Structures are given as C-alpha cells and as structure tokens.
Amino acid sequence: MPGKTRIRVLVAKPGLDGHDRGAKVVARALRDAGMEVIYTGIRQSPEMIVRTAVQEDVDVVGLSILSGAHLELFPPVMEGLKEEGKGDVLVIAGGIIPDEDVSPLQQIGVKAVFGPGTKTSELVTFIKDEINSRRK
Amino acid sequence: MASNSKSEWRESILTPLLKKHTERQDKFENSSGIELDALYCPEDVADIHYAQELGYPGEYPFTRGVQPNMYRGRIWTIRQYAGFGTAEETNQRYHYLLSQGQTGLSVAFDLPTQIGYDSDHSLARGEVGKVGVAIDSLQDMEVLFQGIPLDKVSTSMTINSTASILLAMYLVLGRKQGVEAAKLNGTIQNDVLKEYVARGTYIFPPRPSMRLTTDIFAYCAENVPRWNTISVSGYHMREAGCTAAQEVGFTLANGIAYVQAAIDNGLDVDAFAPRVSFFFDSHLNFFEEIAKFRAARRLWARIMKERFGAKDQRSWMLRFHTQTAGCTLTAQQPYNNIVRTAIEALAAILGGTQSLHTNSFDEAYWTPSEEAVTIAVRTQQLLAYENGVADVVDPAGGSYYLESLTNKLEKQAVDYIAKIDDLGGAVAAIEQGYQQREIQQSSYKYQRMVEEGKQKIVGVNDFVTGESKIASTLRVKQEMEAKQKGRLAKLKQERDNGKAKQTLSRLEEVARGKGNTMPAIIECVEAYATIGEICDVLRNVFGVQREFLFF
Numbered sequence: 001m002p003g004k005t006r007i008r009v010l011v012a013k014p015g016l017d018g019h020d021r022g023a024k025v026v027a028r029a030l031r032d033a034g035m036e037v038i039y040t041g042i043r044q045s046p047e048m049i050v051r052t053a054v055q056e057d058v059d060v061v062g063l064s065i066l067s068g069a070h071l072e073l074f075p076p077v078m079e080g081l082k083e084e085g086k087g088d089v090l091v092i093a094g095g096i097i098p099d100e101d102v103s104p105l106q107q108i109g110v111k112a113v114f115g116p117g118t119k120t121s122e123l124v125t126f127i128k129d130e131i132n133s134r135r136k
Numbered sequence: 137m138a139s140n141s142k143s144e145w146r147e148s149i150l151t152p153l154l155k156k157h158t159e160r161q162d163k164f165e166n167s168s169g170i171e172l173d174a175l176y177c178p179e180d181v182a183d184i185h186y187a188q189e190l191g192y193p194g195e196y197p198f199t200r201g202v203q204p205n206m207y208r209g210r211i212w213t214i215r216q217y218a219g220f221g222t223a224e225e226t227n228q229r230y231h232y233l234l235s236q237g238q239t240g241l242s243v244a245f246d247l248p249t250q251i252g253y254d255s256d257h258s259l260a261r262g263e264v265g266k267v268g269v270a271i272d273s274l275q276d277m278e279v280l281f282q283g284i285p286l287d288k289v290s291t292s293m294t295i296n297s298t299a300s301i302l303l304a305m306y307l308v309l310g311r312k313q314g315v316e317a318a319k320l321n322g323t324i325q326n327d328v329l330k331e332y333v334a335r336g337t338y339i340f341p342p343r344p345s346m347r348l349t350t351d352i353f354a355y356c357a358e359n360v361p362r363w364n365t366i367s368v369s370g371y372h373m374r375e376a377g378c379t380a381a382q383e384v385g386f387t388l389a390n391g392i393a394y395v396q397a398a399i400d401n402g403l404d405v406d407a408f409a410p411r412v413s414f415f416f417d418s419h420l421n422f423f424e425e426i427a428k429f430r431a432a433r434r435l436w437a438r439i440m441k442e443r444f445g446a447k448d449q450r451s452w453m454l455r456f457h458t459q460t461a462g463c464t465l466t467a468q469q470p471y472n473n474i475v476r477t478a479i480e481a482l483a484a485i486l487g488g489t490q491s492l493h494t495n496s497f498d499e500a501y502w503t504p505s506e507e508a509v510t511i512a513v514r515t516q517q518l519l520a521y522e523n524g525v526a527d528v529v530d531p532a533g534g535s536y537y538l539e540s541l542t543n544k545l546e547k548q549a550v551d552y553i554a555k556i557d558d559l560g561g562a563v564a565a566i567e568q569g570y571q572q573r574e575i576q577q578s579s580y581k582y583q584r585m586v587e588e589g590k591q592k593i594v595g596v597n598d599f600v601t602g603e604s605k606i607a608s609t610l611r612v613k614q615e616m617e618a619k620q621k622g623r624l625a626k627l628k629q630e631r632d633n634g635k636a637k638q639t640l641s642r643l644e645e646v647a648r649g650k651g652n653t654m655p656a657i658i659e660c661v662e663a664y665a666t667i668g669e670i671c672d673v674l675r676n677v678f679g680v681q682r683e684f685l686f687f
Contacts, residue, residue, distance in 0.1 A: 016247035016263050018336015021376045021463075024576055024687060025583045041683040042336050043251075045259060067247060068502070068612065072262025096501060116467045116500065117596045119587050 007131050009060040012040040012049045014077065017067035022094060022116075026062060029120035030127070035060075046073055050080030053089060059131050063110075065095045071104065078108045090130050094118070142177040150174060166424040167582075168381035170544050176536035184539060189434065193529045195449075197437035199430050199542070200530040201488040202453045207526035213491035214516045215292060215457065219244030219269035220503045221612045222620060223279035226269040230284060232506065236513050240491060242292040243280070244268030245302070250337040252298050252671030255620040264617040267503075268294075272624045273666045277305040278312070286310045290321035292367070292457065292491075297339040299326040300348055300654060301670050304661040307360065323364035323413060323457070326352060329390040329562055330369050332684055333571045334376040339671060342563045344678035348653060350398045353408040355654035364413040366394060367457060373571070374417035375463045377579020380428045381545050383417060385552025386562075386571050388436055392553070393562035395444055405444050409451035418480040418487070419461040425480070426532055427541035429456070429487025435546050458484035459493040465500035469595035469603050473497035478515050485519055486532045492516055502611070569686030576687070624666065631664040639663045640673050647677040 011027040013020060020042055027039045038056050040049065053061050061081070063074060070093065081089055093105065094114040102113045111130065114123060139145035164172040173180075184190065191197060194204035203209065216233055218241075219226045230241055245268040248260035254272050255264045264270045271277060286309065295302045303324050310320050328345040331338040338345065349366065356365045370387035378386065391412065398408055416432065418425050436454035440446040460480035465473045474497045481494050494512040496504030504512070520526050532538050559565040566572070585591040592598045643656040660670050 016251055016259065016337075017267065018331070018334070020336065021579050025580055027687065028576070028580055029583070039685075039687045041685045041687075043259075043683070067263055068266040069262030098501065117593075120583065121587060 007035045007060060007127060008058040009035050009062060010038050010053050010056060010058040011062045012044055013042045013064055014044050014046060014049060014073040015065050015067050015069045016043055018042050019066040023064040026120060026123060033124040046076035046080055049077050050084060053081060053086055054084045058089060060090045060127055063093045070097055071101060074105055074110060075108055142179055166421050168379040168545060168548055176540050178536060180536050180540045196452055197434045198453055199434040200533050202455055206488060206529045211520040211526055212489055213240040214238050214513060215240040215242045215491045215493055216509060216513060217242040217244050217493050221265040221616050223269055223276045227280055227282050236510060237517060238513055240290045240292060245295055246270045249667060250295060250298060252339050252667055254666050254668030255624055257668060264620050265612045270620045273627055273664050274305050274308060274661050275627055275664060277309050281309060286313055287315040287319050292323040294325050296325050296328050296331050296337055298667055299324045300352055300657045301661060301667050304658040307658060308662050317360045320360055321362050323367050325369060326366040327369045329393060329566060330372055332566045333373055335372040338681050340678040341681045346397045349394060350401045351652045351654050353398050354403055354652055356411060357407045363411060365411045367413050367415045369415040371415050371417045371459055373575060376575050377582060378575045379578050380424050381548035382552060382574060384428055384432045384545060384549035388549060389553045389556040389562045392439060405446045406448040406451050409440060409446050410448060414454055414456035416456055416458050417461050418458050418484040420464050422479060422483050423538055423541055425483035426486045427538055427545050430542045431546035431549060435549055455490045457491045458489040460495045462495055462499060465495055466593060466596050467500050470497050472595055474511060481515055481519055485525055488530060566684060569684060572686050627664060636663045636665045640665055640669055644673045644677060647674055
C-alpha cells in the first residue's frame with residue numbers, strides 16, 4: 001500500500017548562503033515525525049538539487065534560502081525537476097522570502113512558502129496531508 | 137525577626153509563600169542551562185577575591201573593562217554593518233550613515249565576494265549584490281570609498297576566506313589616497329574557523345586557511361600596526377543556536393587555535409596578540425549577556441597570560457564588537473524589534489563593548505531601509521547620551537546576581553575549552569563535528585521550547601495579532617547583476633592583462649612555498665586581478681574544503 005511507505009524528503013540549500021539553522025531544525029523535525037530526510041548541506045546549485053531529488057527519488061523537496069536569490073534560483077529547480085520527470089514532486093520553501101514573491105513562486109509550482117515563526121508541527125501536518133492526498 | 141541569612145530567609149519566608157502560591161514556572165533557567173535562584177545575596181559571591189577576579193578597569197584581568205574610564209572618555213563606536221548592490225549605492229549609504237553621526241564603517245560584502253567568485257561566475261547567479269556589496273576588483277573598492285578619507289574613518293570588513301585580498305585592496309586604496317598603511321584603522325573578520333562551524337563562507341581546507349590568517353598577522357604586525365587583524369567571532373555560532381556559555385567557550389577556543397598557529401609559525405605572541413579582537417552576539421537574556429561579556433574578558437586575559445605567557449598587557453585585553461541578535465528579530469509585529477534591540481544593546485554597553493551594531497527593525501526581512509537604520513543608530517545615541525548608563529564604568533558590577541552568573545558562565549566556558557583541547561584543539565574538533573553537533577542540539581532544543589510555549593516570543597507564540605511581515609522596501613534590482621558583470625568585462629579588457637597574469641603566477645609560486653602571501657596578493661590587487669582570479673590560483677594550490685556535514 002503506497003500510503004504506508006515513509007515519506008521521503010530532500011531538504012536543500014540553494015545558493016551561497018550559509019544560514020542552515022532553519023534547514024537543519026526542519027530536517028530533524030521531519031525525521032522525528034517519521035519521514036526519511038536527506039539534507040544536502042549548503043551551497044547547492046539548482047542542478048545539484050535536481051540531481052539529488054532524482055537519485056533519492058523523493059516525494060518532497062524543501063528549499064531553504066536566506067540570501068534573497070530565490071527568484072533566480074527556484075525557477076531552474078522547478079524546470080529541472082520537470083525535465084527529469086519529477087514534476088509531480090511536492091516543492092515547498094522556507095527562509096526569508098518577502099510576501100510579494102510568494103505568488104510568483106506559486107505560479108512556477110512551489111506549493112507553499114513557510115516564513116519565520118512557522119511551527120515545525122505545522123510543516124509536518126502540511127506535508128503529510130499533501131502526500132496522503134496525492135497517494136490516494 | 138528579620139532573617140540573618142539567605143537560607144534562613146528561604147526557610148522562614150519564601151518556602152511558606154511557595155506552598156500557597158506556585159511560581160510562573162517550575163524552574164527558571166537561562167540559555168546556558170544555569171538554574172536561577174529566586175534571589176542572590178552576599179553569600180553567593182562570598183568566595184570572590186576582588187582584586188584577583190574583578191580588579192580595576194584597565195588592569196588585569198579586565199573583568200570590569202579594558203579602559204580605565206570606559207565610555208567617560210569616548211563612547212563606543214557606533215558601527216552599522218551595511219552594504220548592498222553596487223559600490224555606488226553602498227557608497228551613498230556610507231555617506232548617509234556618517235552624516236547621521238555614525239563613527240565607523242562596516243562593510244557587508246555579497247556572498248560571491250566572500251566565497252571568492254567573480255560576479256560572472258555561474259555559482260554567483262542571483263547572489264550578486266544581494267546580502268552585501270559586490271566587489272570584483274580594486275576598481276569597485278575605489279568606488280566604494282569615494283569621498284571617504286581613509287585616515288578619518290575606521291573600517292570593519294566582514295570578510296574571512298578572502299580577507300587577505302580585501303585587506304590588500306584597502307591598503308592599496310589608502311596608498312592611492314596618500315594615507316600610509318601605518319595610519320589605517322580597521323578590522324577584518326578573518327576568522328575562518330567559525331565559518332566551518334556556522335557561517336559557511338569557507339573556501340580552502342582549515343590548515344592552509346590558518347596560514348593565510350597568520351600571514352596577515354605577520355604582515356600587519358610590521359606594516360599596519362593599528363589594524364585589528366582578526367575578529368574572532370562568536371556571533372554566528374550564537375545565531376546558529378548555541379548558548380551563551382558555548383559562545384564564549386567555542387569562540388575563545390578558536391582564538392586559542394589562531395594564537396597557537398601564529399606562535400607555531402614563529403611569531404612572538406606580543407607582536408600580534410594586541411591586534412586580536414572579538415565579536416559577540418547580544419541576545420535576549422539581559423543579565424546572562426552582561427555576565428557573558430565580562431566572563432569572556434576575564435577568561436581571555438587568563439588564557440593569554442597563563443597559557444601563552446604574553447607579557448604585554450594589551451595582549452591580555454579582550455576588545456570586542458557586538459551586534460544585537462538578528463535571530464531574536466521577528467517578522468511578526470516588527471516594531472517590537474526596536475525594543476528588543478534597545479535592551480540587547482544596553483546589555484552590550486553594560487558588558488563593556490568597544491563597538492556596536494544595533495539591528496534595524498526590518499532586518500529580519502531584508503537589507504534595512506534608511507528609516508529603520510536611522511532608528512537603530514538613534515537607539516545607540518539615546519543610550520549613549522540620555523540614560524546615564526555610559527557615565528560610570530561597569531555600573532552593573534558588584535550585583536550579587538551578575539557576579540555569580542559571571543563566575544558560572546566562565547566555569548562552563550572553561551569546560552568547553554577543556555573538551556575541545558581533549559579533542560585536539562579547535563580545528564580537530566571541527567573536523568570531528570563537535571561544535572556543529574553541540575550547536576544543532578542547542579538550536580533544536582530551543583525550537584522545541586518555542587513550539588511547546590516554554591519559551592515565549594511576543595507576537596509569535598503569544599500575544600499574537602496576525603500583524604506580520606514587512607514589505608521589502610529596499611530590493612536589489614535585477615539589472616544590478618548585469619551592470620556589475622559589464623563593469624567586470626570592461627575591466628578585463630582595459631587593464632594590463634600581461635601584468636595581471638604575471639602577478640598571479642608570482643602568487644602561485646609564493647603559495648606553493650612557505651613565504652608570506654600578503655605582498656604577492658597586494659601585487660595582484662594593484663594589477664587589478666580580480667578576487668575570482670586570485671582565489672582560483674589559491675584553490676589550485678590549497679584545494680577546496682567540502683562542508684563538514686554532521687547531520
């Protein structure tokens with residue numbers, strides 16, 4: 001039964017910023033919630049993130065960025081995933097992303113953006129609900 | 137009958153009360169896990185030997201301050217970290233800040249500059265000018281400091297892996313302005329060890345990085361005597377989630393590693409140690425923070441005198457910059473950040489800081505707007521001139537609570553340093569992931585406390601109103617990247633490429649040998665070789681470091 005397999009998540013840090021506190025907290029919280037988590041580490045190019053997402057065959061990609069380069073770096077991630085036949089993967093984002101950038105990111109397929117102050121429990125619920133509805 | 141001692145008071149007065157009314161929390165503790173008593177009394181500090189442990193300001197062990205009269209002579213340096221977009225835009229902001237009474241500059245560089253990529257590198261995509269100003273060559277530095285006489289300001293540069301290159305540019309710029317190197321004042325962060333632990337802008341493996349660091353120590357000792365050659369930084373480890381005690385322990389352990397490396401390279405400790413400076417965070421817990429600064433100062437003095445046998449008392453002094461804690465800013469109810477920052481700034485001042493950056497209330501979200509940064513500067517001016525807190529040296533000293541905390545924090549920091557020594561020193565401990573794991577544990581624990589409501593954050597998990605987020609008023613324009621790349625392409629056409637190449641080969645030769653790399657880097661910079669070109673040479677010789685990832 002597909003609903004019983006563990007959810008596989010890639011937590012990725014695109015761009016050059018080293019602010020990994022949030023990414024690591026999220027990765028650990030998702031792991032504690034029973035998901036299988038792969039954390040890329042910092043300084044990942046969009047191409048590296050796509051490659052890892054394909055190799056690890058993940059259900060979810062979480063992008064964490066705090067440098068402000070999201071509008072430049074998320075589109076190539078989304079395009080790459082599509083090209084590799086992973087267009088159905090759930091992509092969510094966190095970090096420092098201004099309000100007005102959320103809708104352009106949603107238009108390219110980022111499902112949700114979680115800002116500072118988000119509870120990890122909220123994130124866990126969101127991912128579980130999304131994946132379960134997709135697996136039905 | 138009045139109580140004669142704390143234990144008597146506890147028994148006869150406090151305990152009966154607690155039987156009737158429970159307290160707000162089962163237990164009160166600070167970030168370092170120190171459990172706090174309801175009251176501190178003379179008996180809590182009875183074993184302090186005043187002259188040995190506190191002493192007088194300007195004297196060993198400097199617990200009460202590094203200068204005899206502290207802010208009565210001159211207030212701390214108001215130093216706001218700033219930089220964004222192109223050198224032109226940042227130059228305008230510097231002129232604005234100086235006109236508002238700021239007394240020192242602090243340069244924020246973009247990530248490609250910090251990691252040694254030119255603006256036209258594929259990994260620089262989207263990052264040019266984002267978190268700081270983009271500098272590719274000396275030409276950009278010339279624009280950055282246009283109209284700012286380098287003998288009149290002190291400049292702090294948050295630059296680590298590429299510190300030698302940016303310092304070289306500053307020296308050459310000084311020369312072009314007619315200011316000799318001996319007259320230049322400023323600081324480079326130049327602390328790569330904490331980059332591996334927390335901040336992430338390392339390029340080379342630790343050992344060649346340490347060589348670059350100590351090359352700077354040696355070069356400046358002879359040529360740029362007033363320059364602070366390193367700012368050993370706890371700030372970023374604290375922001376990544378460690379406790380106050382860990383901040384002191386890990387930072388001073390890194391400091392020990394640099395001092396040891398320089399001594400191992402043949403330098404006399406008193407030739408470079410007076411120019412070693414520090415950088416700490418000022419976080420929420422007011423008394424814990426004041427105690428932290430005082431504990432760090434006393435402990436470093438002891439380390440320098442006893443462990444390294446430094447003789448010059450300037451080598452014993454821990455001088456430091458402080459920034460209020462960026463991680464305590466909230467996107468929700470952003471004006472609350474002004475108050476948080478003011479209280480954190482007060483802790484830094486009571487802790488005896490030499491310079492201070494107060495965060496702007498919108499800094500959690502974007503590069504600060506001019507309005508926000510003005511309030512941040514005014515916050516420091518209010519503290520300096522209105523409240524009288526700068527009128528007496530170490531005014532919180534002698535508080536039973538504060539002195540007891542200072543002792544406990546120092547003790548914890550000593551234990552962390554001992555643990556790191558056991559692991560083979562700071563570099564070996566980083567390679568084994570010790571500090572990284574400790575920080576991850578602390579940050580996760582904090583997150584849990586916030587989510588469980590044990591740690592309240594006003595506007596985030598309590599007193600929530602839904603008011604949230606700040607629109608980014610200051611956005612780096614997308615055209616900026618193209619403009620910077622254009623300037624770089626033009627430079628590469630117009631400069632004497634033969635000369636640039638020649639200086640780069642010379643640098644390669646020096647890097648492969650054992651000589652000091654600084655003079656060769658200065659020659660590269662003078663020939664308008666770019667940061668990317670210089671770093672490519674060094675990457676080729678030293679190799680690159682992958683993340684020490686322990687997750």
